[in-house]
Amino acid sequence: MEHVMDKVKVGIADLNVVRQPQKISTSGLGSCVGLVLYDEQQVLAGLVHVMLPDSSLSRTEVTKPGKFADTGINALIKLMEEKGSIKCNLKAKMAGGAQMFNLASKNENMRIGHKNIVAIEKILTHESIPILSKDVGGHKGRSIEFDTDTNLLKIRTVYEGVTYI
Template sequence: MVDSYQIVKVGIADLNVIAAPDLIRTSGLGSCVGAVIYDQAKHVAGLAHIMLPSSASIKAGNMNIAKYADTAIEELISQIIKIGGRPKSLKAKIAGGAQMFQFQSGSDIMRIGPRNVEAVEAELRRFNITLVASDVGGSNGRTIEFDPVTTILKIRTVNKGIMEI
């Protein structure tokens, strides 16, 4: 018998949560980071498609919290706990953060991919969430899909095929 399941799609600057047997997927990860947080025993997970490292310069009233590492990770954790995840059991896997364009200036502003990775890792540390595996950097876009039962993050990278972490 085949279990019926959904693939929940997460858009750019978006986040969502799932429980088994559903899978969760996002595509278009260039400089963006796909952060998956999960509770392996409870078979629940969430995914945030993070565009930028910090919401510090944004006015609070009209902010998309899923867009920024400093607000998305906290919201994702909150939503995972609401569907049964346990704070002390959460783990993470991340992918993305590519340097999509080459700039001569070396300006930090243009290091969006690496800055996103650094910001996501800092937020995971802030909430004491172990980063189990990552596939970050490079210069190619990625699509990722996570299964909360196997905890496998399948990563399809442009021109590089599929890998699992």
């Protein structure tokens, strides 16, 4: 019998896919966004830890597709399809995208969390993947864990405790 780890941790700018009964998690979500795509029929879930909204911001070749919303979401969809999902069955939940620092200037370029949220929402709309719930914005960091048994996203927010969406 093959032993399967019960939880897979996704690092910054990375992505992965798990199958029930595994859980998938990531931490260190400040301005970054943790996006979970899941397929209830195949009982699969994938997570990408997005750092930046658009790969066109990269000055070098993109070697970690999870770093950017556009390349990360596309790579996650492809990986889930390779494991048996059909894109029209995917649903999304997301958390993160905080404005971690109180900026004296209102420089739009420094609102990375907001830009990540907008980019992800735009891509998911284009891909016809519904966002069923989200916990985004604010000024506090988060860690998340998705449970393939319940399809609940557990969110630990700094100084605020745990919520489920």
